[in-house]
Amino acid sequence: MSILLLVPLLGISIFLLGLLVWTIFKHLLTTDVPSALKHPVKFRILDCLFIYGITLGSILEKLNICSMPTFARFVHDRLFRKTNDPKVVVTDLHYGTIPVRLFQPKATSSNSFGGIVFYHGGGGIIGSLDYHHNVCVFLARETDSVVLSVGYRKLPYYHFPVITTDCLNATIHFLKRLKSYGVDPSRVVVCGESIGGGLVAQITQALVGRTDLPKIQAQILIYPVVQCINFQLPSTHQNHNIPFLTWDFLIMCICKYMSIDLSWKDAILKGAFIPPETWKKYRKWLSPDNIPKSFKKKYKEPQFPGCFNETAYLEAKHLLDVHHTPLLADDETIAQLPKAFFVSCENDILRDDTLLYKKRLECQGILVSWYHVEDGFHGCITLFDKQIFSFPCSQKILNAVVSYIKGL
Numbered sequence: 255m256s257i258l259l260l261v262p263l264l265g266i267s268i269f270l271l272g273l274l275v276w277t278i279f280k281h282l283l284t285t286d287v288p289s290a291l292k293h294p295v296k297f298r299i300l301d302c303l304f305i306y307g308i309t310l311g312s313i314l315e316k317l318n319i320c321s322m323p324t325f326a327r328f329v330h331d332r333l334f335r336k337t338n339d340p341k342v343v344v345t346d347l348h349y350g351t352i353p354v355r356l357f358q359p360k361a362t363s364s365n366s367f368g369g370i371v372f373y374h375g376g377g378g379i380i381g382s383l384d385y386h387h388n389v390c391v392f393l394a395r396e397t398d399s400v401v402l403s404v405g406y407r408k409l410p411y412y413h414f415p416v417i418t419t420d421c422l423n424a425t426i427h428f429l430k431r432l433k434s435y436g437v438d439p440s441r442v443v444v445c446g447e448s449i450g451g452g453l454v455a456q457i458t459q460a461l462v463g464r465t466d467l468p469k470i471q472a473q474i475l476i477y478p479v480v481q482c483i484n485f486q487l488p489s490t491h492q493n494h495n496i497p498f499l500t501w502d503f504l505i506m507c508i509c510k511y512m513s514i515d516l517s518w519k520d521a522i523l524k525g526a527f528i529p530p531e532t533w534k535k536y537r538k539w540l541s542p543d544n545i546p547k548s549f550k551k552k553y554k555e556p557q558f559p560g561c562f563n564e565t566a567y568l569e570a571k572h573l574l575d576v577h578h579t580p581l582l583a584d585d586e587t588i589a590q591l592p593k594a595f596f597v598s599c600e601n602d603i604l605r606d607d608t609l610l611y612k613k614r615l616e617c618q619g620i621l622v623s624w625y626h627v628e629d630g631f632h633g634c635i636t637l638f639d640k641q642i643f644s645f646p647c648s649q650k651i652l653n654a655v656v657s658y659i660k661g662l
């Protein structure tokens with residue numbers, strides 16, 4: 255081989271190896287591994303892969319080679335292969351400009367199917383139709399439902415509020431075509447994880463009062479994001495450094511999607527962007543007073559929100575947007591929502607989002623079921639079929655979702 259080729263190859267190898275060493279140090283110095291986890295070594299390896307991929311992506315982005323989200327999705331779509339099932343027919347479609355994927359169980363009898371609209375997670379950075387493909391195949395097969403997975407458009411090209419409008423459009427489109435898919439209109443549920451769980455909350459709220467569309471039968475929120483206002487809750491303290499949603503990754507997703515400069519992250523963490531009168535109005539729904547005592551181990555309530563900073567408010571005020579913060583919807587809207595199934599994970603920075611939103615629904619008389627997973631962590635469901643990289647919590651959650659749907 256020519257020496258001209260060897261030198262750059264050697265350089266790249268040394269760089270990648272150096273990055274690996276840096277990754278391992280970063281992991282060892284910053285990552286907390288929950289004690290309830292049965293496979294800490296696996297968890298550590300996955301976290302290193304995650305940090306490595308995101309960091310390499312960020313370096314490529316700085317070098318103007320490709321954006322970090324594009325790189326991250328390229329890697330995870332190839333690392334974790336999608337597998338099909340002979341019993342489920344998969345079709346890629348576009349609803350307008352929105353890519354969607356339809357999973358249809360092969361007809362066994364003349365009965366019509368249930369319907370599931372699925373919004374994947376990933377903070378607008380990771381996650382895709384491919385990455386969440388196997389979860390959808392599983393749901394379609396096990397619940398005998400037609401699943402519509404929404405490939406909403408995301409970073410780096412699309413920002414707030416495109417994810418919400420894409421999901422709303424796709425959902426409405428699906429609801430209008432249930433007959434052609436053989437779906438029973440009285441048996442449609444919406445389901446999502448992480449940001450997709452937040453979308454479930456937003457979409458069900460947006461559909462309240464839409465008498466022209468079939469009513470959603472139930473909503474399934476798996477470790478959802480329902481607010482970006484209070485980051486001083488017990489779970490944000492307890493699970494600050496637990497993969498796969500550390501505070502650093504969470505705030506990066508929020509700032510990129512909401513087009514906020516990352517230099518405001520401390521102001522957001524401390525709540526310095528929240529005007530005192532706004533806090534006074536919404537405190538009753540956002541405060542840790544709503545979190546049961548048993549979830550407040552070692553929690554010392556901080557002064558919140560921090561000293562108000564007008565510039566921070568001007569930069570980040572859309573985080574307070576009532577239309578995109580399901581937790582802040584008015585009582586009248588909440589009272590008309592479909593019944594709900596919540597999944598929360600103990601080792602998740604967003605655990606308390608679930609507890610707060612669940613309480614809001616309960617207070618308005620909505621029928622709520624709740625599955626709390628002691629050994630669960632954020633993002634775990636997509637690992638359910640990843641063999642050596644799978645965790646018991648992944649399958650437990652999917653089984654709970656399936657039995658909830660079957661019991662409707």
Ligand SMILES: *[C@@H]1O[C@H](CO)[C@@H](O)[C@H](O)[C@H]1NC(C)=O
Pocket residue numbers: 349350351352419420423
């Ligand atoms: C979403 O729906 C609205 C109203 O029907 C339409 O104007 C808009 O173009 C749609 N957006 C996309 C991305 O399809």
Ligand SMILES: *[C@@H]1O[C@H](CO)[C@@H](O)[C@H](O)[C@H]1NC(C)=O
Pocket residue numbers: 521562563564565566
């Ligand atoms: C607001 O925060 C910025 C950045 O931290 C700081 O430079 C500025 O002085 C603050 N403004 C006030 C009024 O505290």
